[in-house]
Amino acid sequence: MKKVFTLILILTFLATQQQAYAGWPMGKQRFLLGTSATIYAAKDYWDIYGKLHTNSKTAFTSYTLGLFGSYGLSRRTDFIFSVPFSRQVSNQSTTDKYHNGLGDLQLGLSYNLINYKYKNYTSIYVGAIVPMYDKYDAQTLGLGMYGSEVKLMNTGAYTLNSKKGYYNLEAGYRQFFGSEAPWQFTYLAAIGLSLDKANHVSVDVSGVYSHSSDSTANSAVVLAGAARNYSYTRTSLTYGHTFSRRISLAVSGFYTLTGVNTGVGYGGSLQGSFRF
Amino acid sequence: MKKNTYCILIAILMMPAFMYGQHNPAGELIPSLPLKEAKVTKAKALVPAETPVDGEMEIKVNASPKKSLFKEDDKIRYAFDVKSTYPTKQQGKLTVLVNTDLGDKVYEKSYDFKVSKNGSQSMVISLPHQTAGFYQVKFMLNLTDYDDTVKRIFGVAPEKIKATVVNKPNDFDAFWDSGKETLKKIAPQFKVTKDPEQSTKQKDVYLVEMHSWGNAIIRGWLTMPVKRPHHIPVKYRLPGYIVTMKPTMDDDDFAVFNLNVRGNGNSKDAIKYYGQYNLFHIDSRDEYIYRGVYMDCIRGLDFITAYADFFGFDTERVGVVGGSQGAGLAIALAGLDNRVKLVTAELPLYADLRDAIKIGPTLYPEKKSPIWMLNDYVQRTHSFTEKKLFALWDYYDPINFAPQVKCPVLLAISLLDELCPPRCSYAMYNQLGSKKKETWVSPDLTHEVDDNYYQFQYYWIKETFILP
Structure with a gap:
């Protein structure tokens, strides 16, 4: 069970970054560096059939510090990276287990395919996933597999009653490498609205569908299988404040709406980003 | 969620770009130059016929590429589209005239042109290669009940253009x-x-x-x-x-x-x-x-x-x-x-x-x-x-x-x-x-x-x- 939580934790960290990039090209020679602090908790869970189980004796909490950045290599091409550092607490009956360490490093290139009037951008992201920990069985910080990702993004601006806003749509495919490595579809739809020049709110819905050939019910491998076969949809609400062109801060709360073979996760994150 | 569901999701994601976006094959130099919508000329008949016939012509003239800037060995092409609301067939000539920006004629060609009643007609017009410079092209339409001229300017190898005379005084x-x-x-x-x-x-x-x-x-x-x-x-x-x-x-x-x-x-x-x-x-x-x-x-x-x-x-x-x-x-x-x-x-x-x-x-x-x-x-x-x-x-x-x-x-x-x-x-x-x-x-x-x-x-x- 806890390994399912682990993977979702990492994805949750990645989802917080969309507040900073949201598919907009960075611009040549411009650099964004961001940090985030995320708390994720889950106690209840959906089983492999999607049935909700409450009053579980297992609980899971994690605290993650994330570092992410983007650098504009050209007008169209950005280099993007992210890496989380997590402390995970798994409570099983009366015992607490702790794991600390770096998670999956993600790095890749985003390329702007098309723009429309500099208000709507369609981009493609191609990247790699590199586990920064030794072994899946010894750690619970991720699948422990190298992976690749391709993602399409469409981001645009809109004006509503003289207030400016943005939207961001993403759909991605991940393929991990290794024995019974899963593939995953990810998606995200976000909409944001500026309250004034410094404050904005956004809401998003995102999710993952993860599938692996390893779907055995054998208890010895059920955790590994669970970490590979799951899906969920979650939503988050974010408030952001821009202190200046260089510095902005965002606070998010998220909740898992539905899932299969995954925990009913919820939590919050605080994210700061700095532009250079 | 099934794979095909995701395919549909991706298609939806790309749709705004396909509908509105434009790709810039030139890459870095000028990223995705957004251009104005195709210029549309609507006009009523300028030449009254013996029996007045009322209608409108919608003319679209678009260069390819849309920026209207060509290299010296590029094919200079224009799409010429006409949509008629005339209740009668319109026929006559489309004359394409290319001048330098100093008015010297470099090319002229006439085409038979007809548009059925309430119909439309499209042509792709190719012009001969030109040397570096800017040129005016006139599309002159002379039909049964309708005359009109649409003017455009195109450039060839603008990066090679020099002033005829540059005279920077010594002092x-x-x-x-x-x-x-x-x-x-x-x-x-x-x-x-x-x-x-x-x-x-x-x-x-x-x-x-x-x-x-x-x-x-x-x-x-x-x-x-x-x-x-x-x-x-x-x-x-x-x-x-x-x-x-x-x-x-x-x-x-x-x-x-x-x-x-x-x-x-x-x-x-x-x-x-x-x-x-x-x-x-x-x-x-x-x-x-x-x-x-x-x-x-x-x-x-x-x-x-x-x-x-x-x-x-x-x-x-x-x-x-x-x-x-x-x-x-x-x-x-x-x-x-x-x-x-x-x-x-x-x-x-x-x-x-x-x-x-x-x-x-x-x-x-x-x-x-x-x-x-x-x-x-x-x-x-x-x-x-x-x-x-x-x-x-x-x-x-x-x-x-x-x-x-x-x-x-x-x-x-x-x-x-x-x-x-x-x-x-x-x-x-x-x-x-x-x-x-x-x-x-x-x-x-x-x-x-x-x-x-x-x-x-x-x-x-x-x-x-x-x-x-």
Whole structure:
């Protein structure tokens, strides 16, 4: 069970970054560096059939510090990276287990395919996933597999009653490498609205569908299988404040709406980003 | 979720781009130049038939590529689409005529053309290769009840275009150095007054006054975002021909200084001129009105430098922005003064005047532009010949300042510009000494740039100054 939580934790960290990039090209020679602090908790869970189980004796909490950045290599091409550092607490009956360490490093290139009037951008992201920990069985910080990702993004601006806003749509495919490595579809739809020049709110819905050939019910491998076969949809609400062109801060709360073979996760994150 | 569901999701994601986006095969040079929608001409019958027939023709003429700029070995193609609402069949000729921008015919061909009643007709018209330059193409439609002509301009290898004659006087630099030295001796006596009536919660507006060439008092408006960094980049905006500059209230990222040169806006009383502005003292190189105007532009820079500490101006990020006359002034100023760190110039007036003065009357004989006024003056003043005009304007033509411009330049042109012929703008552009320079082209507009340009310009300035 806890390994399912682990993977979702990492994805949750990645989802917080969309507040900073949201598919907009960075611009040549411009650099964004961001940090985030995320708390994720889950106690209840959906089983492999999607049935909700409450009053579980297992609980899971994690605290993650994330570092992410983007650098504009050209007008169209950005280099993007992210890496989380997590402390995970798994409570099983009366015992607490702790794991600390770096998670999956993600790095890749985003390329702007098309723009429309500099208000709507369609981009493609191609990247790699590199586990920064030794072994899946010894750690619970991720699948422990190298992976690749391709993602399409469409981001645009809109004006509503003289207030400016943005939207961001993403759909991605991940393929991990290794024995019974899963593939995953990810998606995200976000909409944001500026309250004034410094404050904005956004809401998003995102999710993952993860599938692996390893779907055995054998208890010895059920955790590994669970970490590979799951899906969920979650939503988050974010408030952001821009202190200046260089510095902005965002606070998010998220909740898992539905899932299969995954925990009913919820939590919050605080994210700061700095532009250079 | 199943795979095919995700395929549909991806298709939906891409849909806005396919519907509205455009791909820029040119890659980095000019990213995805957004262009105006296809120009549509709607007209009622111009030639009455014996039995009047009422209807409309919708004509679309689009170059491929849409920018209407070709390489010398490119096929020059236009899509010609007609949609008729006439209740009868319309037939006749479509004649395609290509002229140089000086009116010399280089190609003509007629096609049989017919449109069924309430029908449509499309043709792809290929034109022969041309040498570097700009060309006017006329699509002349002569049908049963309808006559119309659609004009377009296309360019070939614009990066190779040179002015027919570049004549930089030998004492050009000495002349302007002398002017700058004289200006230095005039105490600016800057006076900066906050204007509470025009200031807002977001912007502080200041009236700036200073003594300039001939001790004339010129004025401008400085707008400062209330919430700003300690060092703020500066946009220094120069005026079009007798255009009044007012405070800029919609720019949050820059200190914006709008200068009214002598005779413009709130500097109108700085000079008492009579007749046309650009003819004042045209018989004297030293007294010509633009000598003072160019010096006014330098004086404006003096203000930015002098008040850098007070207002927190980032003097390494001073961009000069101008349209039409302002664009010419921006280029001249950047050539005269290296405190200019960036220029965006839209539709530069007076660039390559020797050619512009011929092209304008040829392509747009009805248009009374500032260049037309110069030409008109030559025509009606026996004692002032074209030779004298050029002898004077060689000191003021932006093309002669261009080689001294070393800062990045963004140049915007419109192909149907009646005032600033694209050939002349490119001739000047090709002379720029800047390592980084770039063009923006609006193919279907006259003396204006399309809305998307300003978005691009904003990003371009941010990119060039490496602003967050």
